[in-house]
Amino acid sequence: MAIAYRQHIDDDTEFALWKIEEEANDLYVQLQLNEEEKAYVEKLSNGKRHLHWLGTRVLLRKMLRTDEYIDCKVDAHGKPYLVNLPYHISLSHSFDYAAVMISRTHKVGIDIEQIKEKVERIARKFMQPQELAFIAEEKRIEHLYVCWCAKEAVYKCHGQKEISFVDNIFLEPFNFEHHGVLDARLQKNELNIDYTVGYMQYQDYMIGYVKGDV
Template identity: 75%
Template sequence: MAIAYRQQIDDDTEFALWKIEEQTDDLYRQLQLNSDEKAFVEGISNGKRHLHWLGTRVLLRKMLNTEEYIDCRVDEHGKPYLFTLPYHISLSHSFDYAAVMVSKKSPVGIDIEQIKQKVERIAHKFMRPEELAFIEPEHRIEQLYVCWCAKEAIYKCYGQKEVSFLDHIILEPFKFNERGEVQARLNNGEVDLPYTVGFMQYEDYMLGFVKG
């Protein structure tokens, strides 16, 4: 499967989606992995998690348009980074899709989620009362997913563990559309950072993406 969707954010930032229709072996053959990565992949039980790991790496390879080995590591906070290449990256996946965002100059964050009714049951865990107040009843599920994806994208962009979606990431009121932006702040007592998060609905998935 080729790239399903690709969007240029600015001169040095873009994201793309890959629909994972391949089998594990098909994805594996498209990668170069070192011995540690091979051991890690072999230690993942076959299933979606296996496909997601491989799918995000294949998509990253396509976006960087290289046949060379890509040394993709994870820092102490769980944020992926490229050891030898001058790009900031963010990875996400949900069911049949992998998502990757890259930038030459700035930290980035991306999140993709399949839209399901279950988000309503956990909304109180990541939404403040004033945020729940602006949710539109006719688009409740979709808009809640925008909020989740926006907060997750900011969390990934900031790249530090000690951040609460409920307490530290605050969204401004916004109207739901299939594509738009939401203004937000991350304030955890140590930093106070503004963000403009893009969002879009793609098929039955919601996507949030942000550049630091």
């Protein structure tokens, strides 16, 4: 399967989606992995988690346009980074899709989620009452998913643990559209960072993406 969707944010920043239709081995043979990575893949059960790990790495390789080995590691906070290539990266996946965002100049964050009714049940766990107040009833589920994806994208962009979606990441009121932007703010102790978050609905998935500081 080729890249399903690709969007350039600026000259140095872009994201893409990959629809995972291949078998695990078809993805595996497109990668160059070291022994540690091979051992990790072998420990994954043959299911979505396995396909997601492989799919995000194949998409990353396609976006970087390289056949060379990509040394992609995860730091102490769980944020992926490239050891020897000058890019900030963010990875996400949901059901049949992998998503990757890269930038030469800025920290980035991306999240993709399949739209399901269950978000209604957990809304109060990641939204403040004043945020819930601006959710439109007509497109309530989609509107809530934008909020979740936006907060997840900001969390990934910041790249530090112990950040609460409900207590530290705040969204300004916005009207839901299929493709738009919203303002977000991360506050914790001395931290006070403003973000402009992009979002889009792609089929029955929602994507949130953000470009942060240099």
